[in-house]
Amino acid sequence: MGGLRKPATSFVVPGPCGVAVRDRLKHLTPQDEMVLRTVGEHQGTLASRDLKTRCVDGLEHNAQTWAARKRELTGVSSSRIAGAITKATHDQWALARRCQAAYIRNLAAGIEMLRHRLSLTLGAPGTKRAAGGYRSKSEWFRKSRRLAMLEARHTAAVADWQDGRVRVVRGGKRLLNTRHHLTQAGLTEEQWRQRWEAERWFLAADGESGKRFGNETIRVTPDGEVSIKLPVPLAHLANTRHGRYTLTARFGFAHRGAEWADRITANRAVAYRIHLDTERGRWYLTASWQRAVVQTIPLETARARGVIGVDTNADHFAAYRLDRHGNPVGDPQRFGYDLSGSAGHRDTQIRHALTRLINWAVRAGVAAIGIEDLDFTPEKTREKHGGRKRFRQLISGMPTGKLKARLVSMAAEQALSIVAVDPAYTSMWGAQHWQKPLTTPRRKMSRHDAAGIAIGRRALGHPVRRRTAPPPHDRSDRAGHRTAQAEPGDRGREGTRPPTTDRPPGRLPPSGERKREPSASNTVRDAPSTQRWVHDSPMCTG
Incomplete structure (x- = not known):
């Protein structure tokens, strides 16, 4: 690193x-x-x-x-x-x-x-x-x-x-x-x-x-x-x-x-x-x-109700909603557009995609949209990529300047703030830490969807990875809490995670019969615990 x-x-x-x-x-x-x-x-x-x-x-x-x-x-x-x-x-x-x-x-x-x-x-x-x-x-x-x-x-x-x-x-x-x-x-x-x-x-x-x-x-x-x-x-x-x-x-x-x-x-x-x-x-x-300059709200205020992380690609916006703790909510969304043809056609496609993205953000109830602060100026020289003509055309065809200006003006009409984040390693780290854990038989996660989560977490001020490495236990004075957990005051923040099984704990299998007899517990409890789980997924709350 x-x-x-x-x-x-x-x-x-x-x-x-x-x-x-x-x-x-x-x-x-x-x-x-x-x-x-x-x-x-x-x-x-x-x-x-x-x-x-x-x-x-x-x-x-x-x-x-x-x-x-x-x-x-x-x-x-x-x-x-x-x-x-x-x-x-x-x-x-x-x-x-x-x-x-x-x-x-x-x-x-x-x-x-x-x-x-x-x-x-x-x-x-x-x-x-x-x-x-x-x-x-x-x-x-x-x-x-x-x-x-x-x-x-x-x-x-x-x-x-x-x-x-x-x-x-x-x-x-x-x-x-x-x-x-x-x-x-x-x-x-x-x-x-x-x-x-x-x-x-x-x-x-x-x-x-x-x-x-x-x-x-x-x-x-x-x-x-x-x-x-x-x-x-x-x-x-x-x-x-x-x-x-x-x-x-x-x-x-x-x-x-x-x-x-x-x-x-x-x-x-x-x-x-x-x-x-x-x-x-x-x-x-x-x-x-x-018009009077729109007052920029503080970054903490923009993060209060969560954000929507948006990964900009050559043919679509990959967006994911995150709560204020940085946890993905719901399923990924895609808003496609076509950048071929005339400049007027490209501009129309961008406006239509941004309109759908902003309308979804309003329905989700967030206060901000996180997007990469893209600048392909150093990448457009033909000397760097040589014969990769299609790649150079792909980079040159992305209207990053117009996209920034239009997104800011359109979002301001819906009282949404735009949080610009550094695009460094968002695709790589998003795929490394979020693509596989969120993939299910009913949810297909792409590298772009995972990048949207990475962008959103960076906009919220959280690290991209889901949780930090365990603290060392070789010496007691070195052990400490994880740094990427939920905020103090959140219920269950110090609790252990539920087991990852094919059925909720304490329930009988679909057949109605246990596969084995329950063993006696060595722990004596006066009353059942009233602690609730904050999440039931392998993701962290921070």
């Missing part, structure tokens, strides 16, 4: 601090669509120019350059639109910098692994924690060439990072590259062009507290009237006063409609975004706002 690392301490994940809801803009007239397209194209052009200017500034950006860009945009739009564009530009540049840093870390991990494997002799065996040497001279040579290529990429990326140089594509790099593979994507050039232009539009506005209905640029009234403040060059398209265009359609949110109505009635800030889904030919309006 000396080579095993110590698992990190479990913690309660902070709750969500924002809300976003979306609904469809129905029954738009051709004039409405023409105005939305014109405004989106005009503001999208301004956003592209501003992003280019920001990228040129690099690390030289300061408050003066920001103010100069905003003044330039105000003359061709409005002060509020200029503020929204510059804020979006800064967010996009910061995201590009974070992605650049992640790219550098990924290259460094690949270089380190290649150098390690190239330093070994040909055919050197690997271990569970480190890959071995390459199998042939030709593979060694190819990997040495790849090492030189990665080192060159790493040097260039580090130079860009130090100079503050980023590369950003408004509309997305993936969609841009799709232009060269229209046949594989099943798109015509005209369809791609429509999608590309729609992605580069800018139809968004930040909320403002104290302003009418929480937003002066894109305003939605409680009765569903949607109006847009037009930029100065497009003021001639206005159909109402003060340079505004009001859509003919009426709008309302089916989800969180009451919460949204309360905010705009109180003139609290609400941000809006309008976008076009070119595949369906539908317009959508998204509203978002900040």
Whole structure:
């Protein structure tokens, strides 16, 4: 056990601090669509120019350059639109910098692994924690060439990072590259062009507290009237006063409609975004706002009513309910999903599985869900797993980031806390200590189900194993109580366990006859014991 690392301490994940809801803009007239397209194209052009200017500034950006860009945009739009564009530009540049840093870390991990494997002799065996040497001279040579290529990429990326140089594509790099593979994507050039232009539009506005209905640029009234403040060059398209265009359609949110109505009635800030889904030919309006940060409850409070341990796998969640002592309750549960297909399909599958998991947790009456704090970033490099392409695809396909964010936000709506635990050895120790004892003719335990128990026990603060080794008895001063027992005050905590037989003790066999005559007891008792068993299984109560 000396080579095993110590698992990190479990913690309660902070709750969500924002809300976003979306609904469809129905029954738009051709004039409405023409105005939305014109405004989106005009503001999208301004956003592209501003992003280019920001990228040129690099690390030289300061408050003066920001103010100069905003003044330039105000003359061709409005002060509020200029503020929204510059804020979006800064967010996009910061995201590009974070992605650049992640790219550098990924290259460094690949270089380190290649150098390690190239330093070994040909055919050197690997271990569970480190890959071995390459199998042939030709593979060694190819990997040495790849090492030189990665080192060159790493040097260039580090130079860009130090100079503050980023590369950003408004509309997305993936969609841009799709232009060269229209046949594989099943798109015509005209369809791609429509999608590309729609992605580069800018139809968004930040909320403002104290302003009418929480937003002066894109305003939605409680009765569903949607109006847009037009930029100065497009003021001639206005159909109402003060340079505004009001859509003919009426709008309302089916989800969180009451919460949204309360905010705009109180003139609290609400941000809006309008976008076009070119595949369906539908317009959508998204509203978002900040909410008070959900107070994170203490870890002991989250453990008070037990937890549900969840093991995340490539195609399902394996969940097991545990009481506050760490004992499994009931049977394991599985919530399957399919991560093949498009990103929208994968997201839908994850949401459906999480909904069923949370509903089961609510019915079980627990206050928390324990889940592994997964991070596969070091595992995704192709240099570590070599030719195990299917395994690399399996790891890369698990949406751990989206899963964490969606689980936290969905659980907060049901007053459930999320306890993140270290994933170290949960599958191995769960299978070692829990899979076989819980397997019965009517209950089939898998390695994943046992891992769910290990995760739940770690979330409760208990060791994964069922009980500790017996105390030594070679010297009386060394003997002591077990460390993984029930809490003091629990009835029967010091009692011995009932015998594991095919029938309860003291009962006659089904035939009604004893197999042998009962022997006389050597122990004299004044009265029968009133002690009750806490459990009648080979599991401990701690």
